Amino acid sequence: MNVSIFGLGYVGCVGAACAARLGHHVIGNDISENKVRLISEGKPTIIEKEIDELMREGHEKGLIEATTDSRYAVLHSDLSFIVVGTPSTKEGHLNLTYVHNVAREIGEALRDKDTFHAVAIRSTVLPGTNREVGRIIAEASGKTVGRDFAVVSNPEFLREGTAVQDYLHPPLTLIGTDSEQAEAMFREFYKDIPGEFISTDIDVAEIMKYVNNTYHALKIVFGNEIGNICKALDIDSHKVMEIFCKDTQLNISPYYFKPGFAYGGSCLPKDSKALRTLAHDCYIDAPVIQAIDQSNQIQKKNALEIIESKGCSRIGILGLAFKAGTDDLRCSPIVDVAEELLGKGYDLKIYDRNVHISQLTGTNADFITAKLPHLHEIITDDLDAVAGASDVLVIANREKEFEELPEKYPHKVIIDLVRQYASLDYEGHYEGISWKNINQNPAQETEISMDRRRTDF
Numbered sequence: 001m002n003v004s005i006f007g008l009g010y011v012g013c014v015g016a017a018c019a020a021r022l023g024h025h026v027i028g029n030d031i032s033e034n035k036v037r038l039i040s041e042g043k044p045t046i047i048e049k050e051i052d053e054l055m056r057e058g059h060e061k062g063l064i065e066a067t068t069d070s071r072y073a074v075l076h077s078d079l080s081f082i083v084v085g086t087p088s089t090k091e092g093h094l095n096l097t098y099v100h101n102v103a104r105e106i107g108e109a110l111r112d113k114d115t116f117h118a119v120a121i122r123s124t125v126l127p128g129t130n131r132e133v134g135r136i137i138a139e140a141s142g143k144t145v146g147r148d149f150a151v152v153s154n155p156e157f158l159r160e161g162t163a164v165q166d167y168l169h170p171p172l173t174l175i176g177t178d179s180e181q182a183e184a185m186f187r188e189f190y191k192d193i194p195g196e197f198i199s200t201d202i203d204v205a206e207i208m209k210y211v212n213n214t215y216h217a218l219k220i221v222f223g224n225e226i227g228n229i230c231k232a233l234d235i236d237s238h239k240v241m242e243i244f245c246k247d248t249q250l251n252i253s254p255y256y257f258k259p260g261f262a263y264g265g266s267c268l269p270k271d272s273k274a275l276r277t278l279a280h281d282c283y284i285d286a287p288v289i290q291a292i293d294q295s296n297q298i299q300k301k302n303a304l305e306i307i308e309s310k311g312c313s314r315i316g317i318l319g320l321a322f323k324a325g326t327d328d329l330r331c332s333p334i335v336d337v338a339e340e341l342l343g344k345g346y347d348l349k350i351y352d353r354n355v356h357i358s359q360l361t362g363t364n365a366d367f368i369t370a371k372l373p374h375l376h377e378i379i380t381d382d383l384d385a386v387a388g389a390s391d392v393l394v395i396a397n398r399e400k401e402f403e404e405l406p407e408k409y410p411h412k413v414i415i416d417l418v419r420q421y422a423s424l425d426y427e428g429h430y431e432g433i434s435w436k437n438i439n440q441n442p443a444q445e446t447e448i449s450m451d452r453r454r455t456d457f
């Protein structure tokens, strides 16, 4: 395929050499004449393993050229990659000036192009950038996004030092697009790259890089904090983390990675508290481990705020135990929410078919008696009775029977703390705790308000 790459710095240079290795014809573009000259001579603009050889090879095969003329680059390609820098402003927002400048240049060139053009944003940018780049290109070209051109989010996952191998053997290839034509072009472009090709929502693709990198940073500081605690106890942290990583069922796995309600139960709160206290006793500063409980408390507060925001006094909680299929109430996070609601005078009913007050024993009974002494007056195993007496239904654990709620009770306010539904067509009102509105029903009056300071595009 014929592709143009805007920005011949670190990522653009690797992209140009690797695209040529895949057999594509590449036109590099940069405002730096020096970088354009280097690439035109088959030389890389950066120091990186394997890049000299790949550049030379691409150059000798006539697959790589470079120019400062952005119009030439657009008119002689079907795909354009934007790989210019996206530095931070001093407040921490993204400076998108370079991305917007390239968008304008591409748009101006597209005025004179009759065929469909796909633009991929490969620079690391925040959600919303894609839409703005589409707007700029449409304005500069007089063309229509989605019909004459498309802007696709195609984040780059390479690491300096292993960039060529990371490009040619990525964990996955990701594009975010709503254009089938653009998707087909990218499938063709990446057809010889191994690993899963994922096409998803534009904003999902846009946020991925930030999620990945923040998680990588979290892994590093978590490993270091565990290491510091181990050192204070004269334990070999490398042996610890080696074994930790061997558990691919619970530790290095998708388990526990679903956004939802706070954790609870008899183990996670107790054991993470014990490690926190141990670190403290060893005079080890471990702020990430310390902050885990704080973050968990905030999620309970978030649930409470969503419930209260509905302005209804009759609340039904569905599921009181810390997870479905058990009667264990110890440190169940919804118990704290229930306690708050009762304290504020809400008319609360609770449904949990596994919890029978008279049968609770030991620490389980002690815990709930201390928290909700009058629980027996408000808890029942009759779902209809709770639904009938409530305007708001809060799903707090993942009982299978809750799947039928929208059909059985069509005009309630459902607050979902566990992502009970993948998608929904509900006449009532639905709000999930940590995901966008998934209710497709046009009658629903919600738009979750997003009145926050954002990156200035």
Ligand SMILES: NC(=O)c1ccc[n+]([C@@H]2O[C@H](COP(=O)([O-])OP(=O)(O)OC[C@H]3O[C@@H](n4cnc5c(N)ncnc54)[C@H](O)[C@@H]3O)[C@@H](O)[C@H]2O)c1
Pocket: 006, 007, 008, 009, 010, 011, 012, 029, 030, 031, 032, 035, 083, 084, 085, 086, 098, 101, 102, 122, 123, 124, 125, 156, 157, 158, 159, 160
């Ligand atoms: N470096 C990495 O390891 C890495 C990895 C993944 C993603 N990224 C992201 O990729 C993007 C690029 O990073 P980089 O390290 O390659 O940056 P870089 O600064 O090395 O290169 C950017 C290039 O863009 C050029 N440029 C600026 N304005 C231009 C214009 N109007 N037209 C054409 N070229 C223009 C600059 O001259 C420069 O050569 C950033 O968003 C970065 O966050 C970087």
